Amino acid sequence: MPVRTGRMHEFLLETTIASSVYFLTVAFTFLIVIPVQNILFPEYPSRASLLFLPHGVRVLSAWLMGWRAIPALLPGVIAAFVYVAGWDAFLPSRLAAMVVAVSVAPVTFFALRAAGWNLFPAAGRSPCWICILVVGAITSVLTSALTNLAFGTSAVEFVAYLIGDMSGLFFGLLALIYLFRFVDRPR
């Protein structure tokens, strides 16, 4: 297979996987997590999910793909916004939120690398999952702050986003442990 065709194939595969997983986690959040949350915590004032798995998808995609995570996640993010907000997804504030959703995590990883803390995968280096959680927290704060600028949401929402993002990243990684254990089981 020619090199250029191979790269295009790889990019399309990455985009399909990243966007599909992103959209599925958003659907899971709105179809399962939030209804359960509303039953368990009816007095909880925020509409934000306390378990937001898509944040984990964003952070891990950026860690694995770098800048390529932006175009790879974009179809999934657009589809998720349309799923949640209908055609209002294309209002300026929501378009801004889409840009924030896909770009903050890669920018954070590259900014940290420029500052001397390179977390990107490299041969001979063991990945640091706690470091990824730290980046997840930084990314969550930045995303929440920028999203608040776009939507003008309250401080309660800000804290709820942070809790949801961090639990989403942590439990997403935990789910991957059991997923890999399932696929790795001997025949």
Add this chain to the structure above:
Amino acid sequence: MYKISKLAELRKLVHGMERSLGLQDLSPVERDLYYAASELFEDDRQVRTVGLIEHSLLTDVSRPTFFRALRSLVSKGYLSQCASANRGCYVVNQPKF
């Protein structure tokens, strides 16, 4: 520089988490050995003991511990000896996808 598999990196990341949280069903050496074997195997899914011993994940493991972990992985089905009866040759059993 050789291409790093994204899936392998993701597995290494969650493997680190699994170890930190004490969730692994294999011992740390067994799991390192299995991941080293998964990284090293060729098209025929075979790895050689010599290559495994020199892998960066296993450089700090003593010979007796290494061979004990190797035997344990064979008994648990993660690895099996090559059909050619070639000593020091193991087949990495394919995960189900």
